[in-house]
Amino acid sequence: MTDRPAHLNQVQLARRWHLSPRTLERWRWLGQGPAFLKLGGRIVYRLDDIEAFERAQLRTPPSTAEVPA
Known part of the structure; x- marks a missing residue:
């Protein structure tokens, strides 16, 4: 078994991607x-x-x- 989490919350995912948690809220909406x-x-x-x-x-x-020169 690994120590890898099965889930991330909004704040954890925002940190992973260097985004604001509000960006994730907007994406969900x-x-x-x-x-x-x-x-x-x-x-x-x-x-x-x-x-x-x-x-x-x-x-x-x-x-x-x-790519054309």
Whole structure:
């Protein structure tokens, strides 16, 4: 078993991504960002969903060979 947490709360995720917790609130309101759970009055994000969202945001820069000079 690992010491890896299964969930992060809003503040923990905001720290991980160097965002304001309010940004995560706005994303939830707009239907953006990673999937989340609402447990009673608490919002938590599953680590698996966070990592899937991060992978989906991965962009690679265009090759310099493809850029016209």
